[in-house]
Each structure stands twice: as structure tokens, then as C-alpha cells.
Amino acid sequence: MLDKVFVYLKEFATLQQSYQLLVLIVSVSFSYWLNGIYEKSIAKHSDNKDPSRLLQTIQTICRIVFPLTLSLLIFLGEFILDRLSLPTTILHIALPLFLAMAAVRLMIHFLRAALPNSQWITTGETIISALVWGTFVFYSLGWLQPILVTLDSVYILSLESIKLSILGFLKLILMLILLLLGSLWLSHQLEQHLKSVTILDKSMQVAMGKILKFVLITTALVSALSSVGIHFTSLTVFGGALGVGLGFGLQKVASNFISGFILLFDSSIKPGDVITVADTFGWVVALNARYVVVQTRDGVETLIPNETLVTSEVVNWSYSNRKVRLKLPVQISYQDDPELAMAIMVDAAKRQPRVLTFPEPLGILLGFGESGLDLQLRIWINDPESGMANIRSLINIDIWKGFKEAGISIPYPRRDITLLQHKDPT
16 A cells, blocks of 8 residues: 555656656646536526525535546546546545545435435434445455455355345445435425325325336346345245245234325315324324325324224324314303303404404304303314314403403302201100
């Protein structure tokens, strides 16, 4: 290694090596200049309303474009100097250096795009950087080829139809990572595009996104296995045994997965619907492969298995009609006018902007209770996701104020107790 370093330092001292230095300076300068043009062009033509997201997009693109442009210019410079019979040793080392930089940044970009909210992003970035830069170091020292030959000669799996060396296993892992990241990134982009297709309802958008994601991941797995010479025809027996084992062990998972597609295709539950399942009331935030995310009014996100939604009773407050009727019970004393009380109740409801004017609020006399007249106010709203307890509270407060101004009293339970005097028989 030291010998190579001395050779490079010696070559720098010659006049001919100054051409390589000139190529590097020109390539770096031109790449920075071109990066600035990219940045201004993206900022000018972007209609992104989120400045922070726009800045992040510009930084990501420029971080990838710079090493790629620099690598291309160095390659052209190396090609020209080689044609002129001039030394290209330094450029020959610089080219894989910047290609490694481009590979690291590109793979990290796909990792962040494919797994935006994953807790493993930092670990994944560290592993990617270590692998790429380690490969570059081995290549620069001339150790890469002997290592690859040695790894390819040691088999970890040798069957009649399947032979897998250590090198093949590493290639399989690498291809799986690359293809899975690519498929996850592509499926994420397609899902975002489907959300803008207005002719599809929300359920079909989610369903098509899940199907595309499943197809892309399956294609990635098949392609990764085929890249190292493993075909599904050679895994028939193993796959059958594995399928039987998974069938017994993962029945619930498979049931939830299939139930998820049933929910998507019959459109019984869609993102944004307000539902009640057992004691859980809230609106649907997301439909996933195994569960549905329901956010309650307290901000708590509840994960409900898809199978539960298919087999249990579910109240969908916004299935075909978002209008919901609420009933507010009120009791007044027998000495008060029920018609006046009902008018005050209806007027209190009409003052709330969330209460619909059609059907209009209605006050009715339900019956004659033990302590007073039983009245009821019936109102309609079309935004149950905004809460129902809060609108009840606001209307009840206005009713209370109106009753106090009109002198209408709300009775309380009253019991008359008669004490019988016991007479002594003597």
C-alpha cells in the first residue's frame, strides 16, 4: 500500500500528471456550477407550497447529481488522456471514489424514500456506507478480486439442483436489499399518484396501491433469487412444506391479510370514515394489510385487526350518508310551558353552525316523567369526525341560559316521606 502511495506522489511531481490535476479541478468546478443551475431550476419550476420540503428535495437531488456529474466528467477526462497516451493513474483512482460517493447517496435516498418513518434508517445508512466504502478500499488496494475468488470457491449450500457459495449468498442479500428498496420506493410513488386520481374512490386507491406493492415485492424476490441461479422449480418441495407450516402457524395473519382486501374491495370502510367498534369511536386514518388505524377524539390511535371488522358488528357513521342525528334529552317541571321550552331548545340548536338547517332541529314532548315533562331535541350534523359530545355541550349550555332567562326550571327527583307514629298497645 505504501508503495502505491509513493508512486502516486512521484507521479504528481511530473508535468504530465498536471493534466490529471487540471481535469479534476475543471470537473469539480463544472459540477458545482451545474449543481447551482439544477437548484435554481427546481426552485423556479416547483409549485411546492411547503418551503422546508422543497429545500429538502433540492438538497437530496443536488447531493446525488453532483457526484454523478463529477464521475461522468472524470471518465471523459480519463478517456481523452488515455487517447493522448498520457498517464491516468490518479483519475483511475478518483473515478471509483466518486462513484462510491454517488452510490452511497443514491442508496440512502432510496432507503429514506422507501422507509420514511422507520426506526432502522440510521442503522441502514451506516451499513450501506460501510459496505460501499469498504468495497472501494479493497478495490483500490487490489484485494477485491482475490477476495471474490475465494468467497466464490466456498459453498454453504450444495444440493442436486441448488449450489450457493458465500459470494452467491452475499450477492443474494445485496440484490434483495436493492430490489426491495426499489420496489418499496416505486410502490410509494405509485400510491401517491393514485391519491390524485379523482375517478377512483378512496377504497379503490388503497386497494390498487396494496396490490401494486405486493406485485412489486414479489417480483423483487423472484428476480433476486434468479440472479444467483435459484429458480422456483428447484424449491417446489421445500416451498410446499414451508407453505403447510406457515398455513398452520400464521392462520390469523393470513385471515387479517385477506380480510383487509375484503374491506378494500367492498368499500364498507374507507379512510376518513367515522366508525364505532365495541367501545372504540373514531375515524379511520389508514387501511393496512393486517389492521386498520382508528384515531379517537383523545388522539389515541387504535389498531383494529381486519378480521375483527369483517366478523364483528361495526357502526359506520358515514357509510353512505354523512348526516348523523343526535338526540338531547331535557326535562322541565310541570309548572312550565313545554311549547316555550321546546322553542328555546330549537333556537339554541339553530345558533350552532355545525347543526344542519335541513333537516331542521325539532323539539318534541316524549312523555310525562316522574319528576317532570320529558322533552327531546333532535338535530342533524354532517361532520361526526369533529365530535358529538362537544356539540351536545354547546347546545346544552345555550338551553340552560335560555331556560334561566325564561324562568323555566329543571326539576330534580323529589320524594315525600311520611312517618307513621307507632302506638303502644299498653
